Amino acid sequence: MRFGVISFPGSCDDLDAKLAAGRVGEAEIVPHTQTDLRGFDSIIVPGGFSYGDYLRPGAIARFAPVMESVSAFAREGGLVLGICNGFQVLCEARLLPGALLRNVNGHFTCRQVTLELCNGGTPFTRCCPPLLSLPAKHAFGRWYAPAQTLAEMRERGQIVFRYAPGENFNGSIDDVAGVCSAEGNVLGLMPHLEHAVDQLMGSTHGLSVLQSMRLSVEGARLRIGGVDVEGKAAGA
Amino acid sequence: MLIRPKAGILDPQGLAVERALPALGFGGVREVHVGRLIELEVADVAQLPQMCEQLLANPLIEDYEIIAPA
Structure with missing residues (x-):
């Protein structure tokens, strides 16, 4: 399993x-200028402040040379994960529905949040526990989509994570914390799963997303939390 | 180009300003919204709507208005 992690100026x-x-497979940084994504099984668009968050978060990064390749990678069914600014970039690139607006509290907020898993059937979530504790840190995390889009997404299971009751500090519509594409192979979420992968960080729940991705790609038998998990081949 | 938050979508920046003005003694302030002003010189004004749709505004959450100097 080979992860490519995109790096923009400001990531x-x-x-x-x-x-x-x-911790889950091989991982390599992919510069924003690179256009060849051959050899990668999945792409992670990471958090940060790409291009200074100028104009709108993610608005400029969307036009980085690497993004055309990321779009093609996603169109071909490859797994693409966007975290925080990565989620914003994927929304701006129209690889995910909706947009991320300024937090309703008006502040950059950094806190641990509890998420509810709403769809455990995606390639990103089949190993996830029903509740995940992850840190969130952002100023533009209020996910929004028009009512009709939201209704269609709920119908199709595209709402993948919600903030647990009382945890939605940014004011996202319908408490949405993470959504996937209609095809299910692109996921974006605001909380930072990469900062919850060791007991020292207070939670290891972030690993379950990465392990799910590996399982989906490799179709391998993995031992997760003391349980053998049977994988399916990607796309099955 | 004037870029405004779409009507009906909560605008925390506008709300913060709306609350700040009475604190300075300015009463009767309502419906404050904060947007962006983008100034540019352009060879072909016909391209402006597309520039707005594709980059300068996000049509999902923002409205734009093009103002050309007389």
Whole structure:
């Protein structure tokens, strides 16, 4: 399993994402200028402040040379994970529905949040526990989509994570914390799963997303939390 | 180009300003919204709507208005 972690000017969680993914498979940084993504099984668009968050978070990064390749990678069914600024970039690139607006509290907020898993059937979540404790740190995390889009997404199971009751500090519509594409192979979420991969960090729940991705790609038998998990081949 | 938050979508920046003005003694302030002003010189004004749609505004959450100097 080989993860590619995109690095834009202004990305700051790229190295942490690489280290986290490196616990589950091989992981490599992919510069924003690179256009060849051959050899990668999945792509992570990491957190940070790409291009200074100028104009709108993610608005400029969307036009980086690497993003055309990421779009093609996603169109071909490859797994693409966007975390925080990565989620914003994927929304701006129209690889995910909706947009991320300024937090309703008006502040950059850093806190641990509890998420509810709403769809455990995606390639990103089949190993996830029903509740995940992850840190969130952002100023633009209020996910929004028009009512009709939201209704269609709920119908299709595209709402993958919600903030648990009382945890939605940013004011996201319907408490949404993470969504996937209609095809299910692109996921974005605001909380930082790459910062919850070791007991020292207070939670290891972030690993379950990366392990799910590996399981989906490799279709291997993995031992997770003391339980053998049977994988399916990607796309099955 | 004037870029405004779409009506109906909560605008925390506008709310913060709306609350700050009475604190300075300015009463009767309502419906404050904060957007962006983008100034540019352009060879072909016909391209402006597309520039807005593709980059300068996010049509999902923002409205834009193009103002050309007389």
